[in-house]
Amino acid sequence: MPVPQSSRRIAVVLFNLGGPDSPEAVRPFLFNLFNDPSIIRVPNPMRFLLASFISGRRAKAAKAIYAELGGKSPLLENTEAQAAALEAALKGLWAGEGMEAKVFIAMRYWHPMSAETAARVKEYAPDLVVLLPLYPQFSTTTTASSARVWDEAAKVVGLTAPTRLVCCYPTQPGFIDASAAVIRPLYEKARNHGKPRVLFSAHGLPEKVVKAGDPYQWQCERTAESIAAALCIEDLDWVNCYQSRVGPMKWIGPSTDEEIRRAGQDGVPILVVPMAFVSEHSETLVEIEIEYRHLAKEVGVPWFGRVPTVGVEPAFIEGLAKLVRQSVATPKAVCAQNGGQICPAGFSGCPQQAK
Template sequence: MSQPKTAVLLVNLGSPDEPTPAAVRRYLKEFLSDRRVVEGNGIMRLVWLTVLNGIILTFRPRKVAKLYASIWDQDSPLRLILNQQVAALQLALQQQMPVQNIQVYSAMTYGNPGLTARLEELNEAGYKKILVVPLYPQYSATTTAPIYDLIARFQMKTRDFPDIRVIHDYHDHPLYIRALAESVQAFQANNPHSDKLILSYHGIPQEYAAKGDPYPEHCHRTSELLAKALGLVADQWQTTFQSRFGPKAWLQPYTDKTLEALPERGVKKVDIICPAFAADCLETLEEIAVENRDVFVGAGGEQYHYIPALNAEQGMINLLVALVQENSTGWFNQAGTVNEQKETNDAS
């Protein structure tokens, strides 16, 4: 029995194809039209689509395109880093799981390379088993769930499809916490001492959490484990939430408001890390590293350092290898195990 073709699919949120208003408009339309991202039915849905198409997609793309242009380097950072993660994981799996001959691919929920197109491509190429790894440490119905939705839609329209598994989250995985802790320690070893470590997570509307989204609990658990790994006491760290959008209340405390208030409380030097992001992107490189630095310094802060995302650091790759191993044992290597047992019996 031959080994079935197997693949690992690393999936992140997405990015425009170019830092232009037209490309940003296409991306935002796809992203913000998802019912998982902006909930609402009936008249609320019609109101949102009217606002989206009549106001947001008319005025916002030009501003956002300029922000993307400020961090663009041949491609969007998110897509560049995703490709680096794919290459590094591929090499690591070849070294640590050579028998399985696993191939690693990238995909995006929105934009390119699209998840649906990638699944169709892998199915046509004869892949029988696909392990999908959403690059969201903390599960949310606004980020991870759309991946499940796209997979379900692919399966509904495909007569014969591969066996697909999805990793739900890794917010408290020991190797994830270790990678974050080592990243903070390495950064602080080469930079001046700070008064406080801010752990800033992308926010979601408060009503989503009230409806049962486990995201805030996952975020706080990650923070607690990281603080423990770093040996921090209560006044040395704080969890906050960034990137709120629209008039509704989002998860609090807000990152920018917290940074604005800290200098008055005597906290003049901060380090900030974004544990919800597996790769640096617009929300970290521009919003956190630039905009929020200006907020803090403008309020009297003296020292502000953004600690980069794990990106393709070795700790991140070690985590991804472990996730693949833990979620494919007895699955990816089933045919190989059977074949190896047969060869052993024949030899005896």
């Protein structure tokens, strides 16, 4: 549905994971995570019982992780900074065109969640809602889950404005250029210790999810290839790997910890690039910075560097602003920079192929 010519108000909703805002919030946050049917793919009441059991069992270890961050996740503050930067960028992009944009945040597993945000968006009375995930690569476990819950929340509050989803942007030029920009200075430092190896690390998924048609791994591979090319470093040594494995199931690989061990055997310095995370949180500030750094030292890696997320890097924010503008200008769903489907045939989890 095209935006009416009289339209002036655009509501942009940033999707993100969310994180506990206090030690007391850790267990309910974990329960919300594991009670998601996109994560634990069994029917209720079994899923509810499993979520209760897993969240209780993992709460103590998770609290220890968040204790390293002052007792809470920094994700909301980081996302708020991105929202403010995007709102300013859209104001500049639409200067003189009579367009107004307000950026909202909808977290999946902790506040502000979709039910709260949908009510605020309805009060804003937009002519169009653009759903913009802070997950560059599409997965049924992230973007699809967030979009499903948003649709449910919008119906509950009576939000009827036309809505468009930017489903993914794994090779969007602004995202890729921003990623390359934050890598380069650390790569130069690493060169003082030998020829560096770049580990493009993404959050992992159970292998069965990918085999069921989820395009996440394919898109992660495209992201890694694109950043490697953008670095313009001759004979760059790089690998795409995955972190944060939990549970007994087989996960996609290679795993980041395996690659760190291999780097230790090879005696090469490494840079870990969190290419599927655009905001700092426990997976970057604890798992990579503390746990992987310790592992690297233990296995003899001569130099370890954690590359920061793109955060509010100007190129990344400008790229998001272009995606929003493109989404407003076309009635089609936006996939990456070309506005159309980017996944090859065979990915049933891709929303463009599921129609």
